[in-house]
Amino acid sequence: MSSLTAAQISKLSDYLESAELERHAVSKVTDKHPSMTMADAYEIQWAIRRRKIARGARIVGMKMGLTSRAKMQQMGVASPIYGFLADYFACSDNHTVRIDELIHPKVEVEIGFYIGKPLRGPGCHLGAVMSATDFVVPAIEVIDSRYENFRFDLISVVADNASSSRFVVGDLCARPSDLDLASLGVVMEKNGEVVEVGAGAAVLGHPAASVAMLANMLAERGEHIPAGSFVMTGGITAAAAVAAGDSIFARVQSLGAVSMRFV
Numbered sequence: 001m002s003s004l005t006a007a008q009i010s011k012l013s014d015y016l017e018s019a020e021l022e023r024h025a026v027s028k029v030t031d032k033h034p035s036m037t038m039a040d041a042y043e044i045q046w047a048i049r050r051r052k053i054a055r056g057a058r059i060v061g062m063k064m065g066l067t068s069r070a071k072m073q074q075m076g077v078a079s080p081i082y083g084f085l086a087d088y089f090a091c092s093d094n095h096t097v098r099i100d101e102l103i104h105p106k107v108e109v110e111i112g113f114y115i116g117k118p119l120r121g122p123g124c125h126l127g128a129v130m131s132a133t134d135f136v137v138p139a140i141e142v143i144d145s146r147y148e149n150f151r152f153d154l155i156s157v158v159a160d161n162a163s164s165s166r167f168v169v170g171d172l173c174a175r176p177s178d179l180d181l182a183s184l185g186v187v188m189e190k191n192g193e194v195v196e197v198g199a200g201a202a203v204l205g206h207p208a209a210s211v212a213m214l215a216n217m218l219a220e221r222g223e224h225i226p227a228g229s230f231v232m233t234g235g236i237t238a239a240a241a242v243a244a245g246d247s248i249f250a251r252v253q254s255l256g257a258v259s260m261r262f263v
């Protein structure tokens with residue numbers, strides 16, 4: 001149930017998107033609107049998405065967030081959420097990210113799914129995801145909460161498009177049925193040192209379960225995952241803060257490596 005008016009939703013979407021585009025941190029939306037609901041938060045997120053489309057951006061996919069215990073513990077929130085990925089979030093420039101385009105970025109290693117057939121809930125399950133997936137890739141996501149000190153509650157982070165900011169994918173891909181995605185080992189290195197390790201099962205028991213959950217959450221709004229979508233399934237480990245000069249290298253078993261450099 002929504003508690004905000006259409007005018008308030010519109011104003012808050014402008015507030016949060018401006019914070020992203022102008023690279024400044026703002027106070028949480030729930031500070032001003034303590035009685036706003038999760039439904040309001042997704043309304044704000046979808047309004048931000050429409051603003052970007054109206055300005056010419058394309059939506060290339062979706063992401064799930066807070067799907068692993070490591071992430072939930074780090075952020076102090078306890079249930080999975082989704083956000084959208086716009087075309088300009090994809091880093092093509094030799095995997096280089098300019099720190100001055102962001103507020104206070106952190107990175108996390110994820111498994112990405114390229115969805116070949118539309119996925120619809122309710123009742124979407126792991127098997128449906130496996131057969132609809134063309135291939136999986138290793139990915140690094142850059143999250144950049146628009147909230148001061150990267151601190152938020154679940155409602156605020158949903159409104160802020162789940163902190164989505166940038167991502168990069170590796171060059172190696174595989175068919176999901178050729179991998180044991182739950183046992184897949186992941187290593188994240190920062191400046192040559194191992195900072196996090198994990199396995200695919202950290203994400204809801206199996207990364208494909210995260211895609212199924214996304215389809216089921218979207219069904220609540222009458223939406224689905226269209227064919228051709230890229231879906232990131234959520235950080236396997238805790239996220240690491242990065243600064244100019246840092247390089248991140250993520251190794252995913254059977255899927256090679258993906259790297260990102262901050263300047």
Ligand code: OOG
Nearest residue numbers: 065066071162163234235
């Ligand atoms: C929210 C986004 C979480 C993930 O992979 O868990 C996320 C945040 O931690 O700022 O992208």
Ligand code: MG
Nearest residue numbers: 108141234235
């Ligand atoms: Mg993420």
